[in-house]
Amino acid sequence: MTQEISEKQFLKEYDATAFASPLLTVDAALFTYHEEQLKVLLVRRGAHPELGKWGLPGGFVLSETDDSLEAAVQRVLRDKTGVIPPYIEQLLSTGNPTRDKRGWSVSICYSSLMAHQECAPHIVGVTDTEWVALDKLQNMKLAFDHGSLIEHARIRLRQKALYSIVPARALGKEFTLPELQALHEALIGKPIQKRSFRRRIEQANLLIDTGKKQSGGRRPASLYKLSSKADKYTFVRNLEE
Amino acid sequence: MTQEISEKQFLKEYDATAFASPLLTVDAALFTYHEEQLKVLLVRRGAHPELGKWGLPGGFVLSETDDSLEAAVQRVLRDKTGVIPPYIEQLLSTGNPTRDKRGWSVSICYSSLMAHQECAPHIVGVTDTEWVALDKLQNMKLAFDHGSLIEHARIRLRQKALYSIVPARALGKEFTLPELQALHEALIGKPIQKRSFRRRIEQANLLIDTGKKQSGGRRPASLYKLSSKADKYTFVRNLEE
DNA sequence: TAAATAGTGTCTCTCAGACAATATACG
């Protein structure tokens, strides 16, 4: 018969290493919009397993120093880009015995957005970190199940393009409406009616006119920045698929 | 200088227990609709930590026997209900050093739906497993962060009630439209226009008329079952919040 | 002024909201 013990006693005697826990990593699919293309940040693996293959930035949760899963993924992203991206959301977790040859492993995957120019200085000349256009991924065999994770993230981001302006986080702090529309069109994969796109954004008051205009080109477009509620707002009616 | 080795050699020498990995559990917020109330399945903890408190059904991933995270949560749910619920989706993962007194721990939490009558036989007379109405949770101090997980799941389910008929999985295989509407209204927290609710479901062809009628009461309502596409379908326009 | 891009006017169509009207049970 088991003797009853107090929680204090239990915790004192508890050995966290007694059971083999699966490997636990956080990974991040970081997207940006640059040169009219959607791009994702990839890292070339410098260690086994999957040595030499490209994959998502990620790493083990460091239980000594990470205060949360979010802190862990922020650390990973800051290490690669020099800053913490303005948009990070949890995407999904995958786990099974075969995705990593080292054994039963779990990845908690995040989806993130940032402006290309916020990151560029830090990865210029770095040969193992690169923005890769999503169109070029078809031919690449990525490490682990990272290809599938990116595809999940892309689908979710596409959905968001239909009912929010979250994708704007892939642009700089100030951007024009034609830029934002082009980004949404790239995500959705088909043209959007200019009138519909602008009307809904204006009615919901999601953007703040900076008063500035974009220089160069033909007629200059107004530069906007995101209002504080922009991340949380969802339209009641989606754009057409 | 590190000597280069093959992946095969690396894996041979790799020791998965060398690093202390966080504790890893899967938990499930299983909802149903019964007696005009939304209920969640809770389990009273029979072991430290948090002994005696109510919490979500869950458990460690068993790397010896579980083939995936989904398999692990299915096992947990089948152990408690006798069947695998017809709807299971991943909700979110939380992880930090303080949510479990045993140490850095991660919960991969799922949200699930099933009919009350599919489960009832298995938990009758079981004193440590109980359906609890969501309204009664305010006063309960649940184990770990399970109160917060349930709240997240509830918010997501409420959203789904606005743009899908996924909540129907909380009903039996056959159900009436008034039942389904009452469930959606319970989730949303306000009445829905009968006409709007029925029109959109009919137009999208989400239900199949079984030809049967509900007995008892006044005018009998038609009994429907879900069409195969019902889980995946989302309306382009949300109901009013 | 022509070309190119930014931004607006306005009509149509779909579908949710509102609520009245009808239909089918049971006692």
Added chain:
DNA sequence: CGTATATTGTCTGAGAGACACTATTTA
């Protein structure tokens, strides 16, 4: 028949789609 619940008819209004039109820049 009266009451309760299920189901349908129909009008209104919001907002997306379509597309023509105007505005502002540079060459």
